[in-house]
Amino acid sequence: MSNIAIALVTTGLLGLISALSPTRQICNIPDHQHNGWVLLLTMIFMFIIGYLGYIWMLIDRDIGSLELIVATIFCGGGAFVFVISRMSKETIFKLQQTVHEKHYQAHHDPLTNLANRHQFYDELDKLIDDEHHIFSCLMMDLNDFKMVNDTLGHAEGDHVLQVVAERIRRSLPKGGIAARLGGDEFTVVLPDTKIAEAVEVAKIIQQALSEDIQCENHALVVGISVGIAEYPKHGPDKKSIMKHADVAMYKAKATDRGYRVYSRDID
Incomplete structure (x- = not known):
């Protein structure tokens, strides 16, 4: 039971760590809800510390159903943050690319690509x-x-x-x-x-x-x-x-x- 719980929390932890990169990339986008994404990035770091603490607590401890349920929630939470951060990054970058293309088309001649x-x-x-x-x-x-x-x-x-x-x-x-x-x-x-x-x-x-x-x-x-x-x-x-x-x-x-x-x- 202990190994299962640690494996679940570790999986969630890996999800949080993987979410750092896309969240940081979103934070670097100028004027795109910057403060909100910085707050989320800070919270992910705090979650990582909490996950590490919970793993340490599970070591050499008798695991009951409650700890296993909490470990499962931690696993799902880390996976959720990872999926949301990746999907958000892809969506935002696609929107930016679309806006850039529309701006280019509005300011350039389609035949010659010179300014219009x-x-x-x-x-x-x-x-x-x-x-x-x-x-x-x-x-x-x-x-x-x-x-x-x-x-x-x-x-x-x-x-x-x-x-x-x-x-x-x-x-x-x-x-x-x-x-x-x-x-x-x-x-x-x-x-x-x-x-x-x-x-x-x-x-x-x-x-x-x-x-x-x-x-x-x-x-x-x-x-x-x-x-x-x-x-x-x-x-x-x-x-x-x-x-x-x-x-x-x-x-x-x-x-x-x-x-x-x-x-x-x-x-």
Whole structure:
């Protein structure tokens, strides 16, 4: 009887010890009922001490039905805490992953995985909220992209957009943020970057897009027109900066110059 009781309590003790790891992982999740889970972790440590004390009490002692019943309860309690802690950890982590995926989907373009329009606006707002911040905004539009869709189909057009997005992403300096606003329109924001540096980035992007893109049995070269505006030099807010970069882009497209910096005389 004594060995059976000790085995039951030991099983429960192992359950408590196994519950420590998942409970500690939950405690490390920021802002997730932190105090409650820390309290539970503390209680598990206290239970472990109690279980050890009960095992010590059972050694070299005549065991009756009452001690055996208590040992069974201890076994079930330890197993219960283990199961609850494991299930809670799995549920919480899955919920966090779902929330992260939903957040990512809400802020990124599903085709290119670049930031979407809403995320780009948020990034501009953050930069503008910093009164001492300067940045450059590049508005970009592919040249004759409609011809790609009409000739090769939308599936190949999507492939071209994905390749273009990846080349733009690779061309950016550290801290640069690329976004797809829709269709074949892309934009880039370059924090702490003035016009001269932004022009160099525009040239790098155009050089990257001068390489062939393989579509079906064709090798395409997709041109891009870039308009550049600097904050706060070319506008005091998000709307004016994007508008002026857009004006410069259309001027670059109309003159086949590849890129154009905004100035009052082209507006």
